[in-house]
Amino acid sequence: MTPAGRLQAAIELLEAIESDRRPADAVANEFLRTRRFIGGGDRRDISETVWGVLRARRRLGWWIERVDAAPTPRLMVLALMVLGGITVHRAAAEFGGSRFAPPALDDEERRALEKLDKHTLDHPNMSDGIRLEMPDFVVPLLRARFGDRLEAESDALMQPAPLDMRVNLLKTTREEAIGLLAKAKLKAEPTKLSPWGVRLAARQSVTTAAPFRDGLVEIQDEGSQLVALLADAKPGMRVADYCAGAGGKTLALAMTMENKGHIVACDVSSPRLDGAIKRLRRAGVHNAERHLLEPGDKWTKRQAGKFDVVLVDAPCTGTGTWRRNPDARLRLTETDLAELTVKQAKILDEAQRLVKPGGALIYATCSMLAAENEDQITAFLHRQPGFRVMPVGETFPGYLRGAYLRLSPARDGTDGFFACRMERAAATTA
Structure with a gap:
């Protein structure tokens, strides 16, 4: 052309x-x-x-x-x-x-x-919302989160996102994957935070390359990989990926479990779950099944208290992914945020039923708004006092440790993510 x-x-x-x-x-x-x-x-x-x-x-x-x-x-x-x-x-x-x-x-x-x-x-006469390319109502919310760093984070959100991939340790190592990608003329380097990640030097077509076709790598932002790392799902566990979508985090969980144990990928969308089938097969995952959450479904009630780990990657405003989805910032309204926070709370209350005594509940979003993150956790703990927050552990760099995992494009080079690991109190015996 x-x-x-x-x-x-x-x-x-x-x-x-x-x-x-x-x-x-x-x-x-x-x-x-x-x-x-x-x-x-x-x-x-x-x-x-x-x-x-x-x-x-x-x-x-x-x-x-x-x-x-x-x-x-x-x-x-x-x-x-x-x-x-x-x-x-x-x-x-x-x-x-x-x-x-x-x-x-x-x-x-x-x-x-x-x-x-x-x-x-x-132009100096532009309002903050116009200058920062975000809805006006979001500006004070992110200003409260970032303070003087908001301009830098806004600038990072306006840049093209890098292409990150997670190496599938069920089939290869990170070093071997980097070598195989190089043979396919795809230059990749290890990510700084994720032990399984690689980042390509520039946006490139990877889906036709042999390492992708053979299931050695999967496209996944480094921040999303860290959410799976926080889940710490181990071989032999029972794990529920409660908002699984097309299975990106299910694949990562299966990898950390070494294909041993049992994962249930749940979602309310049949097309999204169907989209996971090819990805699971390509990655060589065979310890996962899918479950469609439908109105009136009794599955959650029947499975109450049976899972070691439950991951809730909740639907959200996606403010942390605006590098990839710049059109989303044009559509976001205050009504959207209000409706999503209600939905998130409902999902958390449903998903927590699955967690066994002593088990873990991980809540994550790709949002950087407190209403969807810290405020949700505070409200949930008030409703469910049997849970407590487990601080981010030594697997992560020191500056990321604390009660919550918070990631942002300018500081961390990832999409914006929030995650919190909570633990249900162990059962007591009389």
Whole structure:
């Protein structure tokens, strides 16, 4: 594809994202899958433009409103180019100059670009929410968490996320996996925090490489790997992954259990659980089964008190994953947060029933908001006084130890994560 052709594809993809209620990555995957003529390099360029717009969406909208224009996907792309330092003449030359190029600029677009010329993306008159690219109501919540570090964390959230993978110790070692990835022309280095992780030097296609196809590595952010490390599931245990989704953490738990014992991957979504089947087979996991949690289901009641470890990776706002999902910050509302905190509390109260005396309950989110994290734990312990918090142990670097595991992009280089390990009091005998 020509550069102009890639621009037109990016504009069409942005239009599709705007008109679709699904997450941007799902829309993009379908968009690119149905256009097989778009090659791998073209896909990367198109995605870079689209995600660049999504990461700067509030600031771009502020500028476009300032110059009295409509925030169309075309003008968003053009504004990103001009505010990024490309001249108006050069930007206009990409439009209407070839067969597959976007149509030529109209008078309104040209006037808008001329007003944007010589400016940069940031402006001192922007509000904190616009400048930091997050919903206005989230700013004070994250300010309370990070204080003076908020600007650095916000900047990290606006950068592309690295590609982390977890090495499957059921099949190989980290050193061997790095060597096999190198043979597949994928340069990887050990992660700093996870003992099982590797990080690729840049975003690369790994799903067609032999180490991935053979189940030696699995795509998983380093922070997510640390949640599995905190669970400390051992061989022979009974473990419930209560919000398993497509099984990412189930795979990690099976690995730490050395395929010995029993894991039940639970979820309310049948399609998500079905998505775990191929991943479990590829990884060589055979100690896991799936269970669909349905309304009126008596499974939790029947299994009460039978599990050594229960992991609740709760549905959340996903504020810690905004590097990967920049469109999510555009959709998040205060109502969403309020509804999610109610759901999280309900899930915790249900899942705790499964924990046997002396067993562990791990609560985790990919959120950095106290309402979904520390506040949830405080409220849960008030409702369930039979549990106590177990501080993060010596497996983790000293600065991460304490009552809770807290991770953030700027400080730790991971997605934003929260996790807490709690223990149910052991049964007493008369």
